[in-house]
Amino acid sequence: MPKIQPSLASESSATKAEDLTGVTGTDRRRVLFVTETEAAADALWGQMQTAVEAGQHGNSYLRFVATSSDAGLALLRASQIDLLIVDQSKPSMWIDFVEQAHEISKTTIVFLLSHSWSVNSLRDAINRGRVFRALNKDRPWPEILGQIRIGALEADLNRSQSALMREASKQNRELEKLTIGLEKTVEDRTEGIARAKELTENQLDQVRHLIRLTKDLSQNISFEEIMSLIRREVRGFAKLGDPILLLQTSTLDFEVLSFRSGILLESRFAGQFGPPGPKATADKALSRKLANLLGRPFMPVMAFPLEVRLIQKYGFESAAAVLCFESSLIDSEQDSFFNEFEKILRPVGMAVDRAFLEREMTIHSLRWERTFDGLRDPIAVIDHNQQVLRSNSKFSDRLIHRKCHQSFAKSEAICQGCPLEKVLATGQLQSALLNIEGRQFQVNSYPIFLAPSQAPSSVVNQYIDVTHSREIYARMLQSEKMSALGLLAGNIAHELNNPLSGIRNLTQVLVAETVNMKNSEGLQADLLEIEKATVRSQKIIRNLLDYSGEGEHEVVLIDLAEVVEKTLPLLKTVLRTHRLNLQLEGRTAKVKVDPHLLQQVVFNLVNNACQAMLQTGQLTIATGVAKEGEGGRESTAYLRVSDSGQGVPQALRDKIFAPFFTTKTEGQGTGLGLSLSRDLVRRFGGELSLKEVGPGACFEVTLPIVSGQEGGQ
Amino acid sequence: MKVLVVDDEPLVRRSLQRAFKAKGHDVDLAEDGGVGLRMLLDNSYDGVFLDVLMPQMTGPQVLQSLPPEKRQQMRIVLMSAFTGAIENQEATGLADHFLAKPFEDIFAIVKLMEEIVHER
Numbered sequence: 001m002p003k004i005q006p007s008l009a010s011e012s013s014a015t016k017a018e019d020l021t022g023v024t025g026t027d028r029r030r031v032l033f034v035t036e037t038e039a040a041a042d043a044l045w046g047q048m049q050t051a052v053e054a055g056q057h058g059n060s061y062l063r064f065v066a067t068s069s070d071a072g073l074a075l076l077r078a079s080q081i082d083l084l085i086v087d088q089s090k091p092s093m094w095i096d097f098v099e100q101a102h103e104i105s106k107t108t109i110v111f112l113l114s115h116s117w118s119v120n121s122l123r124d125a126i127n128r129g130r131v132f133r134a135l136n137k138d139r140p141w142p143e144i145l146g147q148i149r150i151g152a153l154e155a156d157l158n159r160s161q162s163a164l165m166r167e168a169s170k171q172n173r174e175l176e177k178l179t180i181g182l183e184k185t186v187e188d189r190t191e192g193i194a195r196a197k198e199l200t201e202n203q204l205d206q207v208r209h210l211i212r213l214t215k216d217l218s219q220n221i222s223f224e225e226i227m228s229l230i231r232r233e234v235r236g237f238a239k240l241g242d243p244i245l246l247l248q249t250s251t252l253d254f255e256v257l258s259f260r261s262g263i264l265l266e267s268r269f270a271g272q273f274g275p276p277g278p279k280a281t282a283d284k285a286l287s288r289k290l291a292n293l294l295g296r297p298f299m300p301v302m303a304f305p306l307e308v309r310l311i312q313k314y315g316f317e318s319a320a321a322v323l324c325f326e327s328s329l330i331d332s333e334q335d336s337f338f339n340e341f342e343k344i345l346r347p348v349g350m351a352v353d354r355a356f357l358e359r360e361m362t363i364h365s366l367r368w369e370r371t372f373d374g375l376r377d378p379i380a381v382i383d384h385n386q387q388v389l390r391s392n393s394k395f396s397d398r399l400i401h402r403k404c405h406q407s408f409a410k411s412e413a414i415c416q417g418c419p420l421e422k423v424l425a426t427g428q429l430q431s432a433l434l435n436i437e438g439r440q441f442q443v444n445s446y447p448i449f450l451a452p453s454q455a456p457s458s459v460v461n462q463y464i465d466v467t468h469s470r471e472i473y474a475r476m477l478q479s480e481k482m483s484a485l486g487l488l489a490g491n492i493a494h495e496l497n498n499p500l501s502g503i504r505n506l507t508q509v510l511v512a513e514t515v516n517m518k519n520s521e522g523l524q525a526d527l528l529e530i531e532k533a534t535v536r537s538q539k540i541i542r543n544l545l546d547y548s549g550e551g552e553h554e555v556v557l558i559d560l561a562e563v564v565e566k567t568l569p570l571l572k573t574v575l576r577t578h579r580l581n582l583q584l585e586g587r588t589a590k591v592k593v594d595p596h597l598l599q600q601v602v603f604n605l606v607n608n609a610c611q612a613m614l615q616t617g618q619l620t621i622a623t624g625v626a627k628e629g630e631g632g633r634e635s636t637a638y639l640r641v642s643d644s645g646q647g648v649p650q651a652l653r654d655k656i657f658a659p660f661f662t663t664k665t666e667g668q669g670t671g672l673g674l675s676l677s678r679d680l681v682r683r684f685g686g687e688l689s690l691k692e693v694g695p696g697a698c699f700e701v702t703l704p705i706v707s708g709q710e711g712g713q
Numbered sequence: 714m715k716v717l718v719v720d721d722e723p724l725v726r727r728s729l730q731r732a733f734k735a736k737g738h739d740v741d742l743a744e745d746g747g748v749g750l751r752m753l754l755d756n757s758y759d760g761v762f763l764d765v766l767m768p769q770m771t772g773p774q775v776l777q778s779l780p781p782e783k784r785q786q787m788r789i790v791l792m793s794a795f796t797g798a799i800e801n802q803e804a805t806g807l808a809d810h811f812l813a814k815p816f817e818d819i820f821a822i823v824k825l826m827e828e829i830v831h832e833r
Binding site: 493494497498499500501502503504505506508509510512513538 | 722723724725727728729731732735794814815816818819820822
């Protein structure tokens with residue numbers, strides 16, 4: 001086996017020795033000589049160097065030498081060989097070598113030099129060994145070197161081609177890498193966009209849901225609807241109970257709103273439910289409290305305090321609301337629930353706030369309404385147009401209000417003496433006494449100021465029915481007046497009686513003295529007239545004493561004719577302008593009355609009758625026995641006072657006996673005459689009524705006859 | 714017959730005086746209870762008309778002020794416009810008769826007094 005020469009050593013030495021052109025090693029063509037001896041290689045190298053120096057070969061060469069086939073193949077494998085020059089005496093022996101060399105480096109240009117070429121070896125060298133040139137060593141050097149030059153140029157071409165190829169493939173690889181990177185980026189991006197889209201859609205869905213929920217919440221005003229919405233909202237959390245709402249209405253009591261078999265129940269409790277624990281934890285104290293309140297076992301409770309600013313703003317400072325859920329969620333689930341629920345907490349809070357306020361306002365206003373309805377007196381808020389804004393049930397049962405005088409007084413005209421205008425003008429409380437529908441009301445009218453410093457916009461009227469108390473007062477006054485009159489009459493009677501008595505007696509003396517006198521008839525007649533006048537005066541005084549009740553009030557048996565006769569002297573003044581027609585009968589029919597009181601009745605009736613007749617009229621006073629029934633035992637005595645006036649209008653017939661009813665102008669009458677008279681007559685078992693006769697009015701007193709014909713005195 | 718009329722009403726005094734004088738009697742007059750009492754003590758009368766209600770001294774007070782022996786010498790008739798209370802109580806014990814004013818007939822009064830005085 002031929003031994004490999006230490007080629008690197010020789011190469012380096014050659015490099016140092018031959019590198020005379022100044023070009024870099026890589027640019028030099030690498031030439032491997034495979035010769036039988038190193039001397040042969042040197043000889044070839046010498047020829048080539050000469051040609052190089054002559055400028056015939058362009059670039060210079062770098063020399064490698066091998067003296068065996070193995071060393072040559074090793075060098076071929078180790079270095080990039082451009083030219084392989086095989087110089088052997090027996091070329092046929094080296095066909096395999098060059099074939100192997102070609103296998104190792106296809107671009108290497110191979111020259112096979114020999115002195116002895118056979119046709120077979122030539123054919124094998126070209127066909128099998130694929131040599132570039134098979135050269136006869138016997139040919140002159142310039143020819144051989146020329147062929148080597150062609151090979152060298154070919155090698156240069158090969159070399160640049162391969163460098164180009166290398167570069168191209170390198171660029172290709174980079175391009176490929178770039179393409180792969182780009183594709184990945186695009187892929188990533190696409191995926192990202194898809195994910196983002198999905199995420200956005202999710203968020204959008206959530207927002208849409210939130211909007212819908214908010215809208216639903218804002219449209220629903222009852223706690224039941226709100227609670228049902230919350231309940232639906234948390235349905236996704238299976239380990240969560242139905243919502244429970246705690247409402248602190250005042251410092252004194254609170255309410256628990258909870259579902260029981262799908263129905264919202266409200267329970268009210270005294271006291272305060274107290275502030276809930278930290279939001280994020282299940283509150284055990286609260287669940288214990290709820291268990292006690294609602295009487296069932298409770299899981300840990302999660303509490304969400306709700307902001308209820310609206311209701312607090314409207315004066316319910318102590319109002320508070322807490323939304324609770326029974327929960328068996330584990331920590332991580334709890335977090336997700338909190339995140340989820342946090343979003344709707346605000347709209348829920350606002351809805352609860354609104355519903356809370358609405359309900360409290362309703363309760364509040366209902367309470368006021370009930371308060372006013374509970375009062376005894378009619379009360380109404382009235383504006384400047386007499387329009388009733390609000391009223392209690394005592395004022396009117398209607399919900400839709402009309403003007404106050406239409407609703408309350410049932411009149412199209414404003415009530416006489418209505419204090420409304422004055423209150424609005426002065427802004428001060430006013431009181432007035434109004435006659436409304438036959439009753440007397442003291443109307444206290446208070447101004448209502450919607451803003452301080454402004455004129456009152458409306459008034460609140462309180463109607464106190466003073467009919468009864470006024471009646472009592474008026475009667476008291478009347479009886480006081482009568483007793484004062486009695487006292488006065490007594491004094492006057494006494495004062496007058498004495499001189500009257502003297503006048504009468506003196507007249508009697510004078511009459512007696514004139515008896516024996518001559519021509520004294522005229523004088524005597526005058527004196528007798530004086531005496532008669534004193535008699536009449538004394539009678540009037542006695543009647544006045546009787547009428548005013550001087551002496552004892554006694555119930556006695558008396559006939560109505562006598563009562564009339566006793567009263568008439570007192571009525572001379574009022575009767576003066578009218579014609580009096582007396583039809584006094586039934587003197588034997590006695591009734592049991594206090595004559596003084598009955599005299600007052602007659603006095604009233606006659607007085608009324610006279611006032612009812614504007615011009616000179618006819619007044620008729622009649623007494624007698626009413627023929628009632630067959631037996632006659634239950635018969636009654638009557639006393640009728642009728643006039644020739646206008647009569648009582650149909651519309652007033654029901655009202656004339658009502659206290660304070662009067663057709664007279666203010667100050668002319670108390671409106672108590674007929675009312676009092678009827679009471680007095682009824683006291684003795686009788687009746688005072690308006691008879692439907694004639695054009696004028698006829699009032700009739702009927703009294704039961706106590707002792708009839710047989711009891712006559 | 715000598716008569717004293719004690720009354721604050723002049724017309725009553727005058728009418729009684731005229732009626733009694735017409736019948737031939739002597740009549741003295743006193744305008745109130747005080748004057749009447751003095752005249753009763755100073756003189757002696759057969760009959761006395763005494764008004765109940767008078768200023769200063771009432772009729773019954775005058776009677777109570779009279780010594781019993783003096784009271785026994787005369788007949789007393791009390792008179793009053795106010796009938797009732799006095800009629801039943803004091804007057805019956807103190808006076809011999811009681812008259813309610815006004816008098817229907819003055820000569821009936823004169824007759825009444827004449828009868829009472831003569832009864833004695």
